[in-house]
Amino acid sequence: MAGAICALGLWDLITLKLNWAPLPYFPGPDRVFQGMWEDRTILLRSAYHSLLLQMSGFLTGAAAGIVSGVLIGWSRRLHYCGMPVLKFIGPIPATAYVPLVMVLFSDAFVSGSALIALTVWFPVTMLTTSGIVNVPVALLDVARTLGAGRMYLVFRVAIPSAMPNIFLGLFMGLGASFLTLVVAETVGVKAGLGWYVKWQQGYLEYAKVYGALILMAIFFSSLMTLLFKIRDHILGWQQGLIRW
């Protein structure tokens, strides 16, 4: 809280009072907040649309990533086939796929969502695979001597053991999804924070651009915090085992 007030004060100082950062590129806080307030309905609606787009893409990509990660990590055959595909498709940035998704999906929302899903899928799969591959054989041996079948081994030993890695993948995917969100909103959506930024940039309304960026920062950090909270709950057993 104190940090935010300091930052605000500093911003005000630099722009309005000392004019170190000149207009029109660096508006003071008064213009930014005024701009935010004026466009509050549009901003809220955009934030909502961005949230929908981002979450639908992230959840789809994460679910697909965990499934493919478990399959590639567990089955030797699928690992052999899957890894080259992963290494080839994965690293290509979302921007390269824009024309592809625009052709494949007629709806702007679905294209954008697909872009985000693709970006999220790669890190989640990689880290889930690594988590499954790194399950200690001792734990699998123990489970087998307790009468475990394959279902138990995969769902009750391998996946719980891989959870810390899976969450790492989810965090990376979440971060990547924010970057791709802005790209995804250039694909023809009608509302969204990225769309709003481009729109206002066109009018050189930098005050409003900054307003949207502030909103984006709040939006992204809230989602990150939420994911952290979920991790803390599911990986509670690690407390005391690692430096929490």
Add this chain to the structure above:
Amino acid sequence: MAAEDKESQAHRPEAIASAVQIQDVSKVYRHPNGTKVVALDGFSLSVREGEMVSLIGPSGCGKSTLLRMIAGLESPTQGDLRVDGQPIRGPSATRGFMFQDPSLFPWLNVRRNIQAGLVARGVLHSRRAAVEEYLELVGLAPFAHLYPHQLSGGMAQRAALARALINDPQLLLLDEPLGALDQFTRMRMQDEVLQLWRVRRITMLLVTHDIDEAIYMSDRIVIMTPSPGRVEQVITVPQDRPRHRNDARFLALRSEILERLNFTGE
């Protein structure tokens, strides 16, 4: 011990004990770089129902490998292993295993670790009462909610023991489970395992490098030679239990075994 009373009161079907037949078993490991390691060579042994047999020998004599083969975690290169006359087709809850490292599941607390076998076999619902019984049996009832990293070595091995026994195995394989514990805990655990064996009368095969442990616990001791692993000698321990570690016969047997082991070390 309070556990004794609980044992006699428990309404549990008597666990039938298994007999083990090992015939001329060999195990060869071939490394990717071409080297060949003969872990076991022509090993034969017959274990009767309800017997407590120790396998003792220096490192590299293949005792752990043998145990893992009986458990079904590995297969022999040559030879025949049978439990109750049936060939071994992979791991099973009827052949319980206690590892050197307790290997408790770190994401589960003590209670859930102990009931893991029941969950794995889909019988948790019908056998739920057994979980509390086994927690009491190994003295971990007040610690049921703790996670493995919060337990001491002895407590963790007790949990691992309960986890294996709750499945009512007919054979319990113990691969140096007490090796990492301090002397006092180890002696206490030996008594606990003996007590459980006495009540349940299942077959137990114990791998150890502690001669005192072997003499204290077993009906028979199998002395093995290293590289390749073979049976050097089988000694029957004629004494009644409880045995005293400073008894003359105990010490005599101890020297005899020591001599045997030193001799085979050359």
